Amino acid sequence: MSKTSTTSVTTVAFFPLGLLFGFVLSRAGATTYDYYAGLFLFSDLQLLWVIAAGAATGAVGIALLKKVQAKTLLSGEAIEFAGKPYKRDLIPGALLLGMGWGLAGACPGTLLAMLGEGKGNGLFTLFGVMLGTWLYGVMRANTQNSSQGVVAPD
Amino acid sequence: MxxxxxxxxxxxxxxxxxxxxxxxxxxxxxxxxxxxxxxxxxxxxxxxxxxxxxxxxxxxxxxxxxxxxxxxxxxxxxxxxxxxxWDMGTLYSSVLPASPTLRALVLTSGGVMIGFGARAAGGCQSGHAITGMALLNPPSILAGGLFFVGGIVAVQSLFAWVG
Structure with a gap:
């Protein structure tokens, strides 16, 4: 198999993974507006359990994959379990994202599943997320132009 | 629905x-x-x-x-x-503007904060809070905690101010 076709098969494989992710997010209640308000008002902790059990299950699975030194099933390469690095804007960025999360009752992943379910209000949120992502790109591109260093997006 | x-x-x-x-x-x-x-x-x-x-x-x-x-x-x-x-559930419907235009404005603003904030933080609830915490990655654990702080501040203020 040529390098190109391997890459395209690998790329297309993300679609069924997305289907699974969207489906479980919906079943987990992560696409239901009331659970977001309930989480931040401490009146219904459904989504706290989702995040906690999700992280715990992920931690166990990752430990098992590390133990057997699993290779990726699609490319046969060793899996790098590298965490995202700390960055300068992490603290204000995370606070801003959190406020948007509460205000719009959605996060970047669940918003997409909400749109699939037919939640029309998600279209306004989607427009906003695209705009915010774009603005960050504009801001960073300007910073790069005015300084010597080239900063890669993340 | x-x-x-x-x-x-x-x-x-x-x-x-x-x-x-x-x-x-x-x-x-x-x-x-x-x-x-x-x-x-x-x-x-x-x-x-x-x-x-x-x-x-x-x-x-x-x-x-x-x-x-x-x-x-x-x-x-x-x-x-x-x-x-176009339903947003009982709780959000009780605090968000009833006017469709104003509500769209609130949701768009929330979206801008989500999009800008996620890139500034280098990830969102999926990448930092779930995957990052599963990796026991310290910056992600910090980000996950701050997402909650932001959400609590926004929603508690919204309900205190309007509700």
Missing amino acids: AELIIWSGWQGGIGVGLVVVAMFWLTGKALGASSAYGEACGVLGQTFYRSGSFAGPKWRLFFAAGIVGGGLIAAWTSTGTWALS
Whole structure:
């Protein structure tokens, strides 16, 4: 198999993974507006359990994959379990994202599943997320132009 | 609007965690969602999102399209029929403006904060809070905690101010 076709098969494989992710997010209640308000008002902790059990299950699975030194099933390469690095804007960025999360009752992943379910209000949120992502790109591109260093997006 | 089937929180969490593990095992990539919006901006002409980790195949867009499809399947396999809905549930409906224009403005503003904030933080609830905490990655644990602080401040203020 040529390098190109391997890459395209690998790329297309993300679609069924997305289907699974969207489906479980919906079943987990992560696409239901009331659970977001309930989480931040401490009146219904459904989504706290989702995040906690999700992280715990992920931690166990990752430990098992590390133990057997699993290779990726699609490319046969060793899996790098590298965490995202700390960055300068992490603290204000995370606070801003959190406020948007509460205000719009959605996060970047669940918003997409909400749109699939037919939640029309998600279209306004989607427009906003695209705009915010774009603005960050504009801001960073300007910073790069005015300084010597080239900063890669993340 | 379909009446969604909803599992208990821990069952849903196990499902989400298994997808994180499946993603690593199949593709070697850390599961995340917000970078797909960067990739989309790159395709639409924002060249900032064409270099570094955004260079190469547009796998994030395939993943994002899958998530939309997953939501569609979840609604189809629930009770009732799929329909476009403008309902935001009891709690948000009680505090957000009733005027469709003002409500759209609030949701768009929330979206801008989500999009800008996610890129500034380098990830969102999927990449930092779930995948990052599963990796026991300190910056992600910090980000996950701050997402909650931001959400609590926004929603508590909203309900104190309006409700």
